[in-house]
Amino acid sequence: MTDSPTAGNGNPVAPSGTRTAADVVTPDLVARLTRGVAGSGRTVNHTPLTGEKLAELPESTPEDVAAAYERAREAQKAWAATPVRSRAAVLLRFHDLVLARQSEVLDLIQLETGKARLHAHEEVLAVAVAARHYGVKAPSYLRPKRHTGAIPTLTKVRELRHPRGVVGQIAPWNYPLELSVGDALPAFVAGNAVVMKPDTETALTALWAREQLIEAGLPADVWQVVIGEGPVVGPAVVEHADYVSFTGSTRTGRDVATRAAARLIGASLELGGKNALLVLEDADLDKAAEGAVRACFSSAGQLCISIERLFVHASVADAFLERFTARTRALKLGTGLAYGAGMGSLAGERQLETVTRHVEEAVAKGATVLTGGRARPDVGPYFFEPTVLDGVEPPMAVCAEETFGPVVSVYRFTDEDEAVERANATPYGLNSSVWTKDTRRGARVAARLRSGTVNVNEGYAPAYGSVQSPMGGMKDSGLGRRHGSEGILKYTEAQTVATQRLLPMAPSLGMDDSAYAALMSRSLRVMKALRLR
Incomplete structure (x- = not known):
């Protein structure tokens, strides 16, 4: 596992260390x-x-x-x-x-x-x-x-x-x-x-x-x-x-x-997921760019809750992309069994083929590669540079299919309603991210997104790491939840044991059916008035 110190004009390569x-x-x-x-x-x-x-x-x-x-x-x-x-x-x-x-x-x-x-x-x-x-x-x-x-x-x-x-x-x-x-x-x-x-x-x-x-x-x-x-x-x-x-x-x-x-x-x-990140016009662009790198390229994008779609307000798109692409380009690729690399390898040939197909097809149909866009066999057999695509449109496969690799597509929007609508326009609903200086606004936008988790001013870690709260997907992203009470109670069968005392649930004490029915009806009215559950 030996890396060259540099390789072409792409991402730098981290030292590999000596352990094999x-x-x-x-x-x-x-x-x-x-x-x-x-x-x-x-x-x-x-x-x-x-x-x-x-x-x-x-x-x-x-x-x-x-x-x-x-x-x-x-x-x-x-x-x-x-x-x-x-x-x-x-x-x-x-x-x-x-x-x-x-x-x-x-x-x-x-x-x-x-x-x-x-x-x-x-x-x-x-x-x-x-x-x-x-x-x-x-x-x-x-x-x-x-x-x-x-x-x-x-x-x-x-x-x-x-x-x-x-x-x-x-x-x-x-x-x-x-x-x-x-x-x-x-x-x-x-x-x-x-x-x-x-x-x-x-x-x-x-x-x-x-x-x-x-x-x-x-x-x-x-x-x-x-x-x-x-x-x-x-x-x-x-x-x-x-x-x-x-x-x-x-x-x-x-x-x-x-x-x-x-x-x-x-x-x-x-x-699966085709997760969206929204950069609103009032976002801190430096923090948003740093967070987007984590959200898109952790584990080389091979994370169910990683981001594959970036929706950026048109008024800040150029400034955000300048920051985001610079940080993406600076990520160090590495094979070493040590800290220091910013991104590792894809898992194998199948993942490399999917990522390559999505990028090459998008470019052939008019998309622009802002950074990345190529495999890196000089680093390892399945390495692919972290890639940012602009101008992605249907029917490009990368627009709707889950890539599950280090590839993110950029889309511009002009108002909040448009961003929410486009973010929700997918069969999936696993994770989303919203970036804004106004956290109350972020919470309002989050509630409108149809995904099982939403992170405000971070990509995925806060929601996933909050293990007392449920985590899972809506729509085609799955059934059930992990974490919290739902994450353990799903592994159990609920059993209700009811013990009746003193009087049966039937006419008694000399009541006929009519009197029993009248008593029970009055009892229900009383229980409602007392707000008994």
Whole structure:
């Protein structure tokens, strides 16, 4: 992994350092992490930083998946019987292990995804925050709740929360720590077991997280990992699950939802996005430009909530773009396992092909490249410069399709209503961003945007990091939410237990049917007058 100090007129290249993949992914590490993973065959994952082989991993069959569910179901019984505070304590110990050993997992994330180290660190932060939140709040989220009964004082009602059983989780490659264990933590603390299929190319990161969670006290069989091709292993994961958690493309999400619906089990789906950032005429342009770089190019744009569309007020567009393109052009590309690079690699050939196609087609149809626009094989096989396109119009693919790469299109608007309308004119609704010096105005605009999260004066991190609040997508961006109460209660079944005392819900004390009906009608009027819930 050796970088040249400069390369052409494009983005500069950060020093790479001396550590290599072989220094990190040793045979002992692979043997340790894959211990207990079901697999009748063998498969290989690679690093996008160089294209070289990282490790040989067990490859699971549908039969292996079924066996993993059997082990998980048996282990889940005892785990569900463990007091919730004891389960929560596992998450808090895991929190400490992740922070103490973060250099280990940062290396793995970089090697498996190709992202810059600072962007890999976002995953460490997100997982630690989720572990702390559910480690502290799970007992109150899951505590039995009292409700007003049908007849106050006579009807006693409690709402109980039971684990669903075994959750089937299909995790993506782009955030292999956060979108694997981060989504599994609330399922575990709610008393479930999990059978997870991580992406093969990023399985080592998920397996590292499993090792730490087991050390923190999770019974090993409660978290089963299966590895294999999505079309082979994915349907088997859904087939045996009591609930499904999926993060990935909208196309695959529809298939997962169909399979889950056929079995009458629930599913949460975080899917695609074509996220918009609005720069209003009163925005601080320097802060907006810096924030837009983070919003567009973190993890090389391979983030479901990253920005792909910039809507800039016409009166400040030139000034904003001057600042934004200068900062984009200054981003350092890098392959080193160290801090310093501003952007890393795309994940592989498929992503590089999509990004290249979107940019080349847009240019051929009249779009202008303000900066970037080309692959950088001099840095690594799948590097592509952070790219800003102007003059993008339908039917260019980049206008409406999710690129999932370091490419953003610029559009000018003249008033707030126009900006909101154009930002909402997409089948997706995952994340949005609004930049203005007037935060009250920003909040008003945010409420009009049809996306599950909106960030005012930042790109995505404040909403995502506020884990007490729900995060997820509207429209074609998915179903359900992670984080907060919704993020844990979705992994439970609600049960209402109502105990009737003293008098039955029927005529009694010598009343006939007519007298009982009259009494109950009067009682309802009284309860309304007393504003009883």
